[in-house]
Amino acid sequence: MLKVYCDFNDSTADDLFWLLYLDGKPLADVADNYALQEGDRVILFQDVGDFEVEATLHFDRSAPYVFLGSRLCARPDWSTRRDLLTEVDRS
Structure with a gap:
């Protein structure tokens, strides 16, 4: 499974996130390189x-900017959710 950077500060009311990056590039721009599809x-x-x-x-290929400037979002x-830091690590 690809590990994708997400800015969790911006989302839609129905919990879609659109600021997604893979290796510093917008995921929407490189999605075809990874053969990503709806529901992946x-x-x-x-x-x-x-x-x-x-x-x-979630993709919308018919309207490239339907998701606030991106054709690709993630829910x-x-x-x-997996917390990666333990309480000891945080102190």
Whole structure:
């Protein structure tokens, strides 16, 4: 599963996140290189070592800017959230 950077500070009311990056490039721009499709699963993270969460990708190829400037968004499955830092690490 691809590990994708996500800015969790911006989302839609229905929990879609659109600021997604892979290796410093917008995921929407490189999605075809990875043959990503509607419904594919990825792992989202924001800060290294903080937490990660699995998410489902959603595309709209007919209207390239339907998702606030991106043709690709992800909806996290918050039941899969994994905290990566232990309490000892945080102190």
